[in-house]
Amino acid sequence: MPSYTAPIRDIQFVLHEFLRVSEQDTPGYTDLDADFTAAILEEAGKLSSAVLAPLNLSGDHEAAASTTGWCARPRASRRPSTRSRDGGWTAIDVAEEFGGQGLPYLMHTAANEPMVSANMALNMYQGLTHGAYTAIKIHGTDAQKACWLPKLGSCEWTGTMNLTEPHCGTDLGLMRTKAVPQEDGTYRISGQKIFISAGEHDMAENIVHLVLAKIPGGPEGIKGVSLFVVPKMLVNEDVSLGARNGVACGALEDKMGIHGNATCVMNYDEAEGYLLGEAHKGMRAMFTMMNEARLGVGLQGWAQSEAAYQNALAYAKDRLQGRAVTGTKNPAGPADPLIVHPDIRRSLMDQKSFNEAARAFTYWGASMIDRSHKMGDAQAEAMISLLTPIIKGFLTDKGFEMCVQAQQIFGGHGYIEDGGMSQFVRDARIAMIYEGANGVQALDLVGRKLAAQGGKPMMTLIEEIKVFCKENAEDADFVRDFIEPLKSASKDMQQAAMFFMQSGMKDPDAALSGSTDFMHLMGHVCLGWTWARMAKAAQAGLASGTGDRDFYETKIATGRYYMARQLPATKMHLARIESGAAPVMALEVDAF
Amino acid sequence: MPSYTAPIRDIQFVLHEFLRVSEQDTPGYTDLDADFTAAILEEAGKLSSAVLAPLNLSGDHEAAASTTGWCARPRASRRPSTRSRDGGWTAIDVAEEFGGQGLPYLMHTAANEPMVSANMALNMYQGLTHGAYTAIKIHGTDAQKACWLPKLGSCEWTGTMNLTEPHCGTDLGLMRTKAVPQEDGTYRISGQKIFISAGEHDMAENIVHLVLAKIPGGPEGIKGVSLFVVPKMLVNEDVSLGARNGVACGALEDKMGIHGNATCVMNYDEAEGYLLGEAHKGMRAMFTMMNEARLGVGLQGWAQSEAAYQNALAYAKDRLQGRAVTGTKNPAGPADPLIVHPDIRRSLMDQKSFNEAARAFTYWGASMIDRSHKMGDAQAEAMISLLTPIIKGFLTDKGFEMCVQAQQIFGGHGYIEDGGMSQFVRDARIAMIYEGANGVQALDLVGRKLAAQGGKPMMTLIEEIKVFCKENAEDADFVRDFIEPLKSASKDMQQAAMFFMQSGMKDPDAALSGSTDFMHLMGHVCLGWTWARMAKAAQAGLASGTGDRDFYETKIATGRYYMARQLPATKMHLARIESGAAPVMALEVDAF
Incomplete structure (x- = not known):
């Protein structure tokens, strides 16, 4: 069975040496000293390794069971959910007024990483609840906040997001679910939603569904969509539970992965709902939490890759097969461990160099979200909006690819379900699809984000890379290993x-014919830039003479690998992009 | 549920316009006129579409059931196996003296493609039987051939290959299964083999296991391995069945995919076995059938991609979502079909341009195997040996990637098991692993095949490409679209x-640090070369003025896409390769 250990030293490196969080002026960041974050991460790590990870495989095997339109999570998931909730882990960045710890979103991200790596399907229950909390916190009235936020913040009640319908996913303007206004100011919601993660289960007393629906008579298409709060159990004035609402799970989906999460068809039959935010502005309400939601999914992609890598590494050190081409390395044994073979090493380095840069880049993104939300920093908001498609689209495409590579190291043993490597691949696969399929991310990047504000955020990014390159033109080795590849890729x-x-x-x-290629090209530039900055931070660590030399040297060598082996992809993507639309659109539809 | 239609026009194009089979001097090829092969392909296509494909999904869902060390195939698979057998499909290239049709291996490959696309897990039963037939045909004594071949040729009995043990896969020298010689010339086989496809089932009266084992006292390591025939049921002199042999299925593996095939742990307990070929030359015996076995697995990779593509294409034409960026294409409907979107088109073209070149390249490989086996053509043998790692490794890596792309077009619906797209991904995944994991293919290519015969086969390949480029330097459009990219990639x-x-x-x-990159680089050159030759064939078709213009123009446009969008990958792989071992091997094992 796979195991997992939170990479606390790596996370601490990102927080304190790469981002230097406690030196930043973002509210709440000065409190984030190394001892404080270490204490949080160690506890999160323990919970993840000892409680969540051991249940990942059983959650996959048992799956969620459906009984007459009602469904339960896998047995194995009940205990850890409670542990996670009781430990306050779900409320780490929930406002203190609603019972949380009020820490920055960055700390939520850092503490969440180990839990996602350890058990993605289970973590989704709290992830969706966090999303519902955020939506109501931003768009709710005071009364709505008072009613829903304390219970969602603590995960006593869980949340869901209801967007997709059988005939529409990306194109939500086609939506048919309707919300009929009542005289008392409530609405009656009717329609069917599909692919609803955590839609029904028995782990919480109540489930708070956020539902997109159309108010009859409103604008056509996407402009006529509104957002509603629709609880499973109606809630009385004193926040005690009332009658069952008109919402039920119609079926449980049998999926390729994330079996431990109950993905439901939800049927709304005149269910009582409450408008959240303004009528017909439902999409705008969704957009305000989109960067955060997509960052969470991007994290899933590489957090699965991290867990898969740890197991592939252990296997590569343990499994004896063949002899090193440069001479026997394990003379006492019948064969050398897999890790002596260059192609195995190449695969491990692909994974390691991706995971570490993906983490740092995502955490940097989380710090931008904090600046945007806590300080109204418009430049940070513009930057995270530009880069969200990279975090979501590129990191999940690559995260999946790395899970496949990790599985490959196990040979036939990787294909056997009991080994657990298949689960990482199958679970990571969904991150490329939901929260906006990766093709839609690429479209968003090229069709919208590149040109946003007359291209200013993009120019800012290019300028920042340029400045970094100029400021680091002295050290010849660093220039050769990091600056030259970064410059070339950025060009x-x-x-x-x-x-x-x-x-x-x-x-x-x-x-648009080059959108996916551009998302990948830019993704490599972003991770290359991240590696160059991490290498600088590691050099500083070495120069200080106080830290662990091996750690810093390994960090720099891993960065060198990424620059030498991954950045050459930018030229391929550029050539594809510059071939334009002609090859892509040459065939008439009927010619396919 | 997915559907499948055999692409008969494309297969015919490869056989008659690309390979021009009936003009070749390979024995049996002159009989392969277009009417004859069309008749075979149409029947194979009907069986595949009407019988095999509809059972693919149920085979995945039911899986093979295990009962106390005995296992059965999914219920759904019984009928079609019999149909396939009774139709003579399993014996298409079996020698006439053993009851077959004696057609070339190329025709076996062409008739097999639709069956693999339609139902890979089920097809494996006959595929493994074909392997056992071939091994005994090449290495068996006359008595062995008479005993085993008629029943294996007709698939009345099925076959298996037993190589892997729990502690060794790639490194078979570590093998522990032993074969103790008996006074009557037979052997007693004892040991455990794992990952045995079609190891146990109830579809045939007997199962003929080919087992690698060590005769005590023989050479150490891989040089002491011998090959044995070990039947499940002992066979009397008159070829009637005798007593049960000492071999039993210990467990059925729960795998990521190919659920419809029973993958077994096989326990041998003093089972009666018969030496096949010479003692201690078991690996050499395996090698003689390796090119063919690996070609079969390479075909699985892209045949799954072909089936996945057909379904993705149908969905892209049917599913209405969003509007074309260049203006509404389906004004009567609520939205345009997915296929109007450039990124969807890009994905479909990736798949289509890969599948068609992979088919042509594989069939060309099969024609080389025919030349090698039927004419003793040493140059053909050298060429197919060089290119086998490309067919097996590159085509399965890419085939899997294309299945993932096809699945992605379905969005969330691709992640639901009932849709069947997940199955293509999960089934295709095994082709990257078994029959020599793809890292081992890359090692074989760079560590052995490149330098074989002093590099002569490689130089021949380069020279053939060069000659082709020279012979086609007149037509400026063709040079720009095909020759220039091919030259550049070949360089x-x-x-x-x-x-x-x-x-x-x-x-x-x-x-060796660049082995996987080289396999991919060379793979793109091979498919680029294949496309250039196919485009020439399509031009000839156009010039003849007799055929379907749309078909030929589509073929050329699809080739142009591959050259423009896929061949740029060679520069990325070259850059990675030229970065050498330093980045890959920089870290000490303990530093990971």
Whole structure:
């Protein structure tokens, strides 16, 4: 069975040496000294290793069971959910007024990582609850906040997001679920929603569904969509539970992965609902929490890769097979461990160098969200909006790819379900799909984000990379290993963006034909830039003479690997982009 | 539920316009005129679409059931296996003297493709039987052939391959299963084998296991391995069944995919076995059938991709979501079909351009095997040996990737098991692992095949591409679209091979660190070359003025896509390769 250990030293490196959190002026960050964050991470790590990870495989095997439209989570998940809730882990960044600890979102992200790595399907119950909490906190009236937030903050009640319908996912303007206004100010919600994670279960007394629906007579299409709070159990004035509402689980989906999460068809039959935010502004309400939700999914992608990597590494050190081409390394044994073989080492380095940069980049994104939410920092908001498609789309595409590589190291043993490596692949797969399929992320990036504010955020990013390169032009080794590859990749990114600007004017298909390639090109630039900055931080650690030399040297070597082996992908993506729309759109639909 | 239609026009194009089979001097090829092969393919297609494909999903869901060490295939698989057998499909290239049709291996490959696309797990029963047939045909005594081949040729009895043990897969020298010689010339086989596909089931009266084992006192390691025939039921002189042999299924593996095939732990307890070929030459016996076995697995990779693509294409034409960026294409409907979106088109073209080239390249490989086996053509044998790692490793890596892309087009619906898209991904995944994991294929390519015969086969390949480019330097459009990209990619391949030669002398790790990248680089060159030749064939079709213009124009446009969008990968792989061993091997094992 797979095991998991929270990489606390790596997380601490990102928080304190890469981001230098306690030196930042974001509210709440000065309290985040290394001892404080270490204490949190160690507890989160213990819970993850000892309680959550051991139940990951059984959650996959038992899956959620359905009985006449009612469903329960796997038996194995009950105890840890309670442990996680009772430990206050679900409320780490919940406002103190609603019973939480009021820590920054960055700390929620850092404490959440080990739990996602250890048991993604189970973590989703609290992740969705966190989403519902955030939506109501931002858009709710005072009365709504008072009613729902304390229970959601503590995870006593759990939350869901209801967007998709059988005939529409990406194109929510086609939505049919309707919300009919009542005289008392409530609405009656009717319709069917599908793919509702954590839609029904027996772990909480109540489930608070956030539901997108159309108020009859409103604007056509996406502009006529409103957001509603629809609880499973109606709630009395004193917040005690009342009658069952008109919402029921119609079926439990049999999925490729995340079996431990109950993905439901939810049927709404004149269910009582309460408008959240303004009528017809439901999509805008969803957008305000979108960066955060998508960052959470991006994290799932590489957190699964991290867990898969840890197990692949252990296997590569343990499994004896063949002899090193440069001479026997384990003369006492019948064969050398897998890790002596260069192609195995290449695969492990692919995984390691991706995971570490993905973590640092995601945490940096979380710090931008804190600046945006806590300080109204418009530049941070613009930057995280630009980079959200990278965090969600690129990191989940790559995270999945790395899970496949980790599984591959096990050979045939990786294909056997009892080994657990297949689960990482199957669970990571969903992160490429939900919360906006990755093709939609690429479309959002190229079709919207690149040109946002006249391209200013993109120019800011390019400028920041340029400044970094200029400021680090002295050290010849560093220039060769980090600055030159970064410059070259960044130039490819600019050239691709220029191609979009020039050709996109004449033919929008020319830009959109290269959208996925651009998302990957830019993703490599972002992770390359992240590695260059991490290598600087590691150099500082070495220079200080106080830390663990091996740790810093390993960090720098891992960064060098990423620059040498991953950044060359930017030229391939650029060539594909510059081939334009012609090859992509050449065939008539009937010619396929 | 997914559906499948055999792409007969595409297969016919490969056989008659690309390979021009009936003009070749390979024995049996002159009989393969277009009417004859069409008749075979149409029947194979009907069986695949109407019988095998509809049972693919139920085979996945039911899986093989285990009862006290005995197991049965999914109920759904019984009928079609019989149909496939009774129709003579399993014996298409079985020698006439053993009851087969004696057609070339190429025709077996072409008729097999639809069956693999339609139902890979089920097809494996006959695929493994075909392997056992081939091994005994090549290495058996006349008496052995007479005893086993008629029943294996007809699939009345099925076959298996027993190589892997719990502690060894790639490194078979570590094998512990032993074969003790008896006075009557038979052996007693004892040991445990794992991952045995089709190891136990109730579809045939007998199962003929081919088992690798060590004769005590023989050479150490891989040089002491011998191959044995070990039937489940002992066979009397008159080929009637005798007593049960000492072999039993110990457990059925729960796997990520190919659920419809019974993957077994097989326990041998003094089972009666018969030496096949020479003692201690078991690996050599395996090698003689390796190119064929690996070609079969390579075909599985892209045949799954073909089936997944057909369903993704149908969905992309049917599913209405969003509007085309260049203006509404389906004004009568609430939205445009997915296929109008450039990123969806890009994904479909990735799949289509890969599948078609993979097919042509594999069939070309099968024609080389025919030349090798039927004519003793040493150059063909050398060429297929060089390219087998590409067919097996590259085509299965890419085939899996394309299945993931096809699944992605379905969005959330692709993640639901009832939709069947997950099955293509999960089934295709095994092809990257078994029959030599793809890392081992890359090692075989770079560590052995490149340097074979002093590099002569590789030089022949390069020379053939060069000649092709020279012979087609007239048509400016063709040069721009096909010859230039092919030349450039081929140059990258030569440069990479040169790097291996130069650096590999000093440091073998430098070559092996780039082995997987080289396999992919060379794979793109091979498929690019295949596309250039297919485009020539399509041009000839156009020039003849007799065929379907749309078909030929689509073929050329699909080739252009591959050249423009896929061949740029060679530069990325070259850059990675030329970064050498340093980044890959930088970390000490303990530093991971």
